[in-house]
Amino acid sequence: QKEVEQNSGPLSVPEGAIASLNCTYSDRGSQSFFWYRQYSGKSPELIMSIYSNGDKEDGRFTAQLNKASQYVSLLIRDSQPSDSATYLCAARRFSGGYNKLIFGAGTRLAVHP
Amino acid sequence: GAVVSQHPSRVICKSGTSVKIECRSLDFQATTMFWYRQFPKKSLMLMATSNEGSKATYEQGVEKDKFLINHASLTLSTLTVTSAHPEDSSFYICSARDPLAGKANTGELFFGEGSRLTVL
Numbered sequence: 124q125k126e127v128e129q130n131s132g133p134l135s136v137p138e139g140a141i142a143s144l145n146c147t148y149s150d151r152g153s154q155s156f157f158w159y160r161q162y163s164g165k166s167p168e169l170i171m172s173i174y175s176n177g178d179k180e181d182g183r184f185t186a187q188l189n190k191a192s193q194y195v196s197l198l199i200r201d202s203q204p205s206d207s208a209t210y211l212c213a214a215r216r217f218s219g220g221y222n223k224l225i226f227g228a229g230t231r232l233a234v235h236p
Numbered sequence: 237g238a239v240v241s242q243h244p245s246r247v248i249c250k251s252g253t254s255v256k257i258e259c260r261s262l263d264f265q266a267t268t269m270f271w272y273r274q275f276p277k278k279s280l281m282l283m284a285t286s287n288e289g290s291k292a293t294y295e296q297g298v299e300k301d302k303f304l305i306n307h308a309s310l311t312l313s314t315l316t317v318t319s320a321h322p323e324d325s326s327f328y329i330c331s332a333r334d335p336l337a338g339k340a341n342t343g344e345l346f347f348g349e350g351s352r353l354t355v356l
Contacts, residue, residue, distance in 0.1 A: 157345075166242075166329050166347040167280070211279065219293050221268060221285050224331075224345055228279040 126150055127214050129227035138236050142199040146212030146227055149193065153214040153225075156188060158197045161209045161229065170210070171197060202234040239263055240332050242348030249320055250356055257315045257351045259330030265310035266332035270345075271303075274327040286313040286330075320355045327352050 127148050136142045148156070155174050159167035173179045173186040173195065185198040195214075199206055209229040215222050239262040249255050259269055267288045272280040284305055285293040292305035302324075304316040313332075317324050330348045 164327075164350075164352075166350040168347070169345070219285070221293065222333075223270070223282060223285065225282070226272075226280045 125227070126216075126225050127212055127227035129210075129212050129230045131228055132231040133233050134230055135233045135235060136202050138202060138204060138234055140202050140234075142202045142206065142232055142234070144197040144199075144210050144212075144230050144232065146195045146197075147193055148195065148212075148214045150214065150216050150225075151190075151193065153216045155215040156186075156195045157213040157215070157224065158184075158186060158195075159211040159213060159226075160206075161211055163209075167211055199232075202232075204234050204236055207232055207234045240266075240330065240346045240348040242330055242351050244351055245349055246352045246354075248354045248356065251321050252319055254316055254318045255320055255353060257317075257328055257330075257353075259313045259315070259332070259348050261311045261332045261334075261346075264332075264334045266313075266334070267310060269307060269313040269330055269332045271305060271313075271315050272329045272331065274329060274350075280329060283315075317353065320353070322355045325353055325355045 129146050157172045158170045160170050161167040171186040173188045179186045183200045187196045209231045211229045212227040213224045241260045243258045269286040271283045274280045282295050283298045286305045286307040288307045294300045307313040329350045331345050333345050
């Protein structure tokens, strides 16, 4: 079992719709979770971070965390073509004396006009 | 926000040569930096944790003699791919945590622009 799992997609949504991206993790010791957006050929950029159960909203983005179910999600409201990218879910765990980010394989989102 | 710079962004080399990639934190001091590699349409795989003034900590399965990491200062870490072969062709990305960003006890992780290595 991979430590962080995501559906690879592609997830295709029409412009203006809500895109829902999901992620599960296996290490119950993970406490912090992150969503990164990565355009093709570029490095990841941080979209959201979430540490507590519940929802966290930032503009068009809402991250949701359910530690009991080991589930993290990202909702993108009013999706735009510019949101088309690969979204990486990451969990932070403490290992070998350091906090490390473990990434899922990413979900490719395609927003069509 | 914090800036992490990587150089070179692209490098093409012949098989058997060595390639050095630099990662710099431009406006903060990073005692720890991380090196990832990413194959096409795959996720980032953590290779090693680079520690200022001490040896890097490598992930399982990563050859320390092939991927030499040096973290000589609080703002610079280098990754040297020694005796590169075509299978080493990949996108290498460094990241660093700004301890003063984000929540006080976590810090946010910032990524460099990545370096695409092609070994002929």
